[in-house]
Amino acid sequence: MxxxxxxxxxxxxxxxxxxxxxxxxxxxxxxxxxxxxxxxxxxxxxxxxxxxxxxxxxxxxxxxxxKFRNREIDAEAAELDGDELINYVNNNQDLWRAKKQRRFTSVYGENDKAKWGLMGVNHVRLSVKGKQHLSKTKDLDIDIPENFDSRDNWPKCQSIQNIRDQSSCGSCWAFGAVEAMSDRICIASHGELQVSLSADDLLSCCRSCGFGCNGGDPLAAWRYWVKDGIVTGSNYTANSGCKPYPFPPCEHHSKKTHFDPCPHDLYPTPKCEKKCIADYTDKTYSEDKFYGASAYGVKDDVEAIQKELMTHGPLEIAFEVYEDFLNYDGGVYVHTGGKLGGGHAVKLVGWGIEDGIPYWTCANSWNTDWGEDGFFRILRGVDECGIESGVVGGVPKLNRVSARLHRHHRRHVHHSDIDN
CATH class of the missing domain: 1.20.5 (Single alpha-helices involved in coiled-coils or other helix-helix interfaces)
Structure with missing residues (x-):
């Protein structure tokens, strides 16, 4: 056991x-x-x-x-102008600063026709026809950052940094267009093509766009780029490119006086000259043209606008301008007082948030003496003054440009060989 x-x-x-x-x-x-x-x-x-x-x-x-949606401006505030309006703006809100601008007071004075003639957009919102062909980037599945600035995102593209001067001409619609087009050519070419498209060429030769110095339509300008093309051209002072701007810059802000005052009346629209200035011998007028591959409106939605801006670069936008905007001196603009004067077109370059206030960042065409060194910020998300309802853009046609530049290079090499 x-x-x-x-x-x-x-x-x-x-x-x-x-x-x-x-x-x-x-x-x-x-x-x-x-x-x-x-x-x-x-x-x-x-x-x-x-x-x-x-x-x-x-x-x-x-x-x-x-707090800003569907608000109504006090009836008395809507009638203010001059010092009374500036004091009212500064005493009744703290988002932006107002300051008397010599450009819009002592130069134009009581000449409202000339002053508001600078606002060259009759219809700031996209038409029904314009809404039928919207950018497809609205359907992209991409993360949208809290802050975005084209100047930082595409540092190789100098044109994004530039501020132009439309002088005494209602050519804002042309400036907003050629500025954004120039930026998009640079971005699409990864910085290889640094150009400044001519506001004069678009302003004087686009018959379907409107009335030259008396105003035009932003979307029509982009369609003209696709159909007819636009040559190069700098501002008046640089005098470079095929067709530089014909009107000199003028003083837009009292804190700097290195530009002469604007004339009291608007300049007449320049004659359409389909040839380059005598000093420009690089290419002929037709050889110098840049074309767009497409032109379209952008859906009146914040995210749709942001996606398009992140994908292809700066856009042209139109909005309503009131008396108080002329006195903008920095901050996030919100319409506070003064009468409606007209529609204006500018270039949209980015967005951000400051102290809980979302804003768009835009480049104006009133020189660097105005606003925040020529730029301004405006409330984002409530279609402030129609800023989100009239956004347009397009994509450049680079293959045609590359082929032309290649032919141009070969021709110069051939002539160089002959000379040697």
Missing amino acids: YPDTVMDRIVANSLIDVHRAKAIKRRQLASNTLTVDAEMKTLLLLCCLAVAVYCGCNDNVESTLD
Whole structure:
């Protein structure tokens, strides 16, 4: 019996060891499970906190924007002008600063026709026809950052940094167009093509665009780029390119006086000259043209505008200009007082948030003496003054340009070989 008893004990002990091992393994599995559960719960908590913060920020922004939606300007404030308007703006809000601009006071004085003639857009919002061909970038699935600035995103493209001067001509619609087109050519070519398209060529030769110095249509300007093309041309002072701007810059702001005052009346629209200036011998007028591959409107939606800007670069936008905007001296503009004067077109370069206030960043064509070194910011998200309802753009046709530049290069090499 003894051997059996010993054997029984051995078997029993072995079984006990097996049970102990299983128990230890179960405890280890339970511990690992608890660790994994704890990690998952921590991760889930962090995600919830992130979502809560994001939603909280969005709720705060929406709450802020709600104060500006469908607001009405006080009837008396709408009739103010001059110092009374400036004082009213500065005393009744703290988003932006107003300051008397010599450009719009002592130069034009009571000549409202000339002053408002600078606002050369009759219809700031896209037409029904314009809405039938909208940019497809609105359907892209891309992350939209809180802040975006084309000047920083495409630092190789100098044209994005530039501020032009439309002088005393209602050519804002042409300037907003050629500025954004120039930027988009550079961006699409990855910085290889640095050009400045001619505001004069578009202004004087596009019959379908409108009335030259007396105003035009932004979308028609982009369609002209596709159909007829636009040559190069700098501002008046640089006098470079095929067709530089014919009108000199003028003083737009009292804090700097390195430009002469604007004339009291608008310049007449220049004659359409389909030839380059005598000093420009690089290419002929037809050889110098850049073309667009497409022209379109952009959906009147903040995210749609942001996606298009991030994908292809600066855009042309139109909005309503009131008396108080003329006195803008920095900050995030919100219409506060003064009468409606006209429609204006500018270049959109980015967006951001300052102290919980979302804004668009735009380049104006009133020289660097005005606003924030020629740029301005305006409230984003409530279609302030129609700023989100009249956005247009297009894509450049680079293959044609590349082929032309290649032919031009070969021709110069051939002449060089002959000379040698």
